Amino acid sequence: MKDDKIKRISDEEVEQLYAFTRKHFVEYYDLQTELVDHLANAIEEKWQQQPDLSFDDALKQEFKKFGVFGFMDVVEKRQLALTKKYRKLLWTYFREYFKLPKILLTIALTVLVAKSIQHIHAVIAPVLLFSILIFSLFRFFVLNHRYRRKVKQTGYRWMLEEIIFRCGSIPVFIFIPYQVIECVYDKEYSAVGQWILAAGVVLFAIYQYIILYVIINRAEVHLKQTYPEYKVLKQ
Template sequence: MKLTDSQIEKLYNFTQKHYVEWYDVQTELVDHLANGIETQWQENPNTSFEDALKTEFKKFGVMGFGDVVEERTKALNKTYWRLIWKNFKGFFKLPKIILTLFLIWAYYTALSFSMQYHTNWVVIPTLTVLFGFPWYFWIKEFKRSRRLKKQTGKKWLFDNTISQLGGLVHVMNFAIYFQVFYQNKQVWPVSLSVIFSICAVLIGMLIYIAVYVVTPKLRNEMAQHNPEYNFV
């Protein structure tokens, strides 16, 4: 005995009423609930839809669907970071490692030249980009998510993960703290300049990979496996 379309719709409404706002998570839960209900009907065809649903929901425990949302969020972040790390490691193998070392050297040279004249024309733009670009990307993705919801009537946990770059968006905190530190350092020792150059280049590479490599890849896969997911 299979669930009808109206019963499937009731399952979606049920998950939404229990504080699951993300359509991709709702779909996963609806599939799980539907399979459980159909299994109950195989064992006892006289069980009502409502009673079978209550029985399946009790299996999720006191937290209800909360644990599922949390686990799904962690899984998406883990997948996102796994792809970032996979591409990031490629920049430390030939021939890309040559480009990586060159960028660090070029940045260090520009930074050292700036420090000789006690100017901040290298550091401040760097911190501005590291702080500002994640914000720009987050705002852009937030607007995109709103358009997508208006178009489809659905919100996606996937988009929420993308907008935060899998948590990489919190790199902006680095820029805030370093600005305070920088105000107390008029002249940098060579070791600090080297460390800052390495960090600036590597963080910039991580942001680039997340935005221009991993995000498009995951978005294409999402669209292929979910016909409801549309580009805006």
Template sequence: MKLTDTNITELYKFTRKHYVEHYDVQTELVDHLANDIEAIWEENPNLSFEKARDKSFKKFGVFGFMNVVEEKQKQLQKKYLKVILYFVKEWFKLPKLILTFLLIYVFYILQKIPNSYTIFVSIYIIIFTVELVIMFKTKISFNKKVKCTGKRWMLEDIIETQGYGNILFFSYYLFYFTLPKDFDKLSMLRSLFIAFGLTITIIVGYISLILIPKKSKKILEEQYPEYKLV
């Protein structure tokens, strides 16, 4: 016996009912369940679809699909990390490398002028405000897309949420732990470290919130061929 289109639709509903939100993970599970149900029917053709489905589901254990979802998440987080590292490596090549050194030099010089602490705090506030606006706009656009298509993709979610995490981590760490009030008493090494840290914050923000989301369609199409049809 073969599953009908109605059966496949019911399996998608079944995975959503069991807390699998992402369409790509649902598809993998539906494919697995469908093959297993057909194998069960070969042994017991009189079994109803619902009973065959439940019998297949029990094979996932007491945690159901949770282990599959967690494993898929780990796999795609590693992929996202590779994407981040790729763009970081690309950034530290000419001509962007020149821009990087220029920013470090500018932030180093700014520490030597009066009211430098106020200037740096203002820079952080401006950067963080711009990043919040970008995150807010991206979130609205993402929610509209999900509502329109009715589909969430795990890698797409990771690109969005991990980008926010990167920005918050770098901004918090650098502002609270590396920004002193007495710039005039700092050693050259410490001043260079602060200049480098602020430059990295800007670069990470650009890569996470602008560059990767801009390239996300291509990244997602490489991961999910069916994404092109959405």
């Protein structure tokens, strides 16, 4: 009978906690949910010791424990963890191109590019790189538009989903082609150098393909594994 007298967080108060996290710059639903669960449990524990403590006062006391930066440290740690998860996924898919049967495709493409450089002109390399760059940038902006539209329709933002769809690879887009082109025009490449250049072009193409197609196409699977509630709320 004693447990029946313990105050519990109401549905209305849960909504207030969600609003509180949004007010303090937590934009992602997955992180909001974790913080709401944490705050709700902490408040109920306080009520066991201080039943007359108001909801607002209990919330203020608990929020003070997060320090002067509030939830910012929590958001940053989660972002670092999920970025690490994303990179692990990227590396997992990238390694598949060094195993049968995909390694045969990788070798064939490298041979094709190398022969083009040898028998046509070294300018083939920057042309290919710029073609990949332009196509990748187009795909990148299409994905960002699709993501923004989805967020507007659903009202939910998930941190891992944002990392996947925003890719974070624009610096790579720009830096790699620039460096390769600089090398092509500054040096007379040996036969070995031409093969290395060809391999670089192919690996760059594979890298962009994995970021912009493979992971995107499998994003929902990874999101459901990370967030069990994603399947229910994704619509």
